[in-house]
Amino acid sequence: MQTDSFLKKIEPNLQKADVKINGDRPWDIRVYNEDLYPRILAEGSLGLGNAYMDGWWECKRLDEFFNRVLRVGLDETIRSWKSALHFIRAKLVNLQKGARAYRIGKHHYDIGNDLFQCMLDNLMIYSCGYWANADTVDDAQKAKLDMAARKLKLSEGMRLLDVGCGWGGTARYLSEQYGVHVTGVTVSEEQAAYAEEFCKGLPVDIELKDYRDMNGKFDAILSIGMFEHVGYKNYRPFMKQIRDLLKPDGLFLLHTIGGNQSVIGTDQWISKYIFPNSMLPSPAQLTSSIEGVFVLEDWHNFGPHYEKTLMAWYNKFRENWDRLKSNYDERFYRMWKYYLLSCAGSFRARKNQVWQIVLSPRGVSGGYQALR
Secondary structure (H helix, E strand, O other): OHHHHHHHHHHHHHHHHOOOEOOOOOOOEEEOOOOHHHHHHHHOHHHHHHHHHOOOEEOOOHHHHHHHHHHOOHHHHOOOHHHHHHHHHHHHOOOOOHHHOOHHHHHHHOOOHHHHHHHOOOOOOOOOOOOOOOOOHHHHHHHHHHHHHHHHOOOOOOEEEEEOOOOOHHHHHHHHHHOOEEEEEEOOHHHHHHHHHHOOOOOEEEEEOOHHHOOOOEEEEEEEOOHHHOOHHHHHHHHHHHHHHEEEEEEEEEEEEEEOOOOOOOOHHHHHHOOOOOOOOOHHHHHHHHOOOOEEEEEEEOOHHHHHHHHHHHHHHHHOHHHHOOOOOHHHHHHHHHHHHHHHHHHHOOOEEEEEEEEEOOOOOOOOOOOO
């Protein structure tokens, strides 16, 4: 009965998406356990992801499956009561308050540097690349960093703050190529240790610290791929803190994934297994957070580039699995594959975006020249 109820509920959207259950096309799904249907009814996206990790269903092209079902809104159709509880908790509790700041580092970024070395580019940049004139993920990441540097008008001798510095690749590249002194902050112990070694001998300081604990004044500030962990209750305090750290004539570049609608939480499966307590800002939430704090100089959306970045990461992860599998089990492999390819499908469906936003404390005299 539950199976019939589930299929009746989702069948119209499956038809719109041109996805068949037990079909033979790459984006069709093969169901190996009929308990899949009541599990999805009860748990929504969390149940779908868990069932994949358990081997209850398979799909040759997860990225294209998710592109198709997300474009027709199937994710909204299968939301469960547990999803409602998840969002109520996010409404009542500041899930990203200072006391929780280091949890994401321990859960995700400290998994193992070997994993990220096998997946990312040579600079270990864990954010969307810029593929306009790039053929490899290494070139796409350098192109992204060069574009950010030009948007910030970096020049030799400037003091730059990198909020969420990751493994130090951004700090190293911008220090070497543009002669800036970089202070990088991260909440991941593994990232901080790696970044210190990676940037040794350069004018780069790495600190294991939450952004709320920073002080000083900087000529320019950037934050790439970190704002997704800030949380909607903290957007405006974050902006005020950045302004306090930025010199009056400085520029702030915010690079973040964004969503098309305002939300107060994230997908349950992503929150449980990949990025706990993360969430994607909407345009309305961002503009509200900067009102009266910053002048908006430029807003650049290159969301489709993240699909290509994620597919490049997945291919490297898959190709290097033999080097990794002694440290990670098969269930982890299915989890990580599901993560990378479901996200790729989401960006292909234009469900998620990537924004680079340039802000100034009081407006660039004569106007800001947007660069691409």
